[in-house]
Amino acid sequence: MKKIHNIILLLLIGLLISSLAAISKSDAHLPTTIFGGAEQHSPSNWVKEEQIKVYNDKVILDIQDAIWAGFTDTNSMDPFIDETSHAIEISPENPQSINLGDVISYQTEKGIIIHRVIEKGEDKKGIYYIVKGDNNRFEDPIKVRFEDVKGVLVAVIY
Secondary structure (H helix, E strand, C coil): CHHHHHHHHHHHHHHHHHHHHHHHHHCCCCCHHHHCCCCCCCCCCCCCHHHEEECCCCEEECCCCCEEECCCCCCCCCCCCCCCCEEEEECCCCHHHCCCCCEEEEEECCEEEEEEEEEEEEECCEEEEEEECCCCCCCCCCCEEHHHEEEEEEEEEC
């Protein structure tokens, strides 16, 4: 009986190891500490700790010139934000203040888009940002210019 238990245990361990190997190759969202993924850029620290006050009956965010943001159902930023999420944005002061990892909203001919900055560069026209939805395969097809930026997400409320 003990021999059968050992065989079953070895089979289960083998199944677990092969399952983990299959998951690690197919799921880019698993923690990097387990499977060795690359570091991703996170948003900058736009709201300082002293601007956040948490009380038993309320939370106060001391953010000047805050803008309320809602979202449409495009799935481009899933699972970070979706149409049922709410957020607070602020207007950045200058092009240098926007960094890799920041989530910005910008104006296009078709409306406002909210995507993450994945590259920042400079050309003859000045600083530009390459952005991409977290759930999109490809980056947006344009260079976003500072004058098109409407805001930077500083808080998401679910």
